[in-house]
Amino acid sequence: TVLEMAGLPVPRTAQGQSLRPLLATDGKGGGAVAAAGGWTRRPVIAERQPMGGTEATRGIESYAVMEGDWKLIHNIGPPPDRPEYELFQFYKDPLDQNNVASEHPDVVERLARQLEGWHRMA
16 A cells, blocks of 8 residues: 555565555545455454553453454453453444443354454464
């Protein structure tokens, strides 16, 4: 993306996909352009190791998957005051204050399978 925006040649061996269509300043960028360009919505996976973090999260190994409005956190070996799975609707609850896992077990199960698949590949 940076090379393309600077007008420089992009090596054939470069990995990735240009973000230039999404950065269009003519008002035509965004979701429709992304869809037309072959961009797909895929889950985002993140991991946090036991060291670092805040006092509340230190010592907890966790993995998260974000898809659509959902964020599932899988706490590995959680302390007694934390559940193994936490589910949040991050557009409604961006600070992860309201764990809705018990209200949406189907979402927890589906996203947990995605995390397990990613973990096997990693």
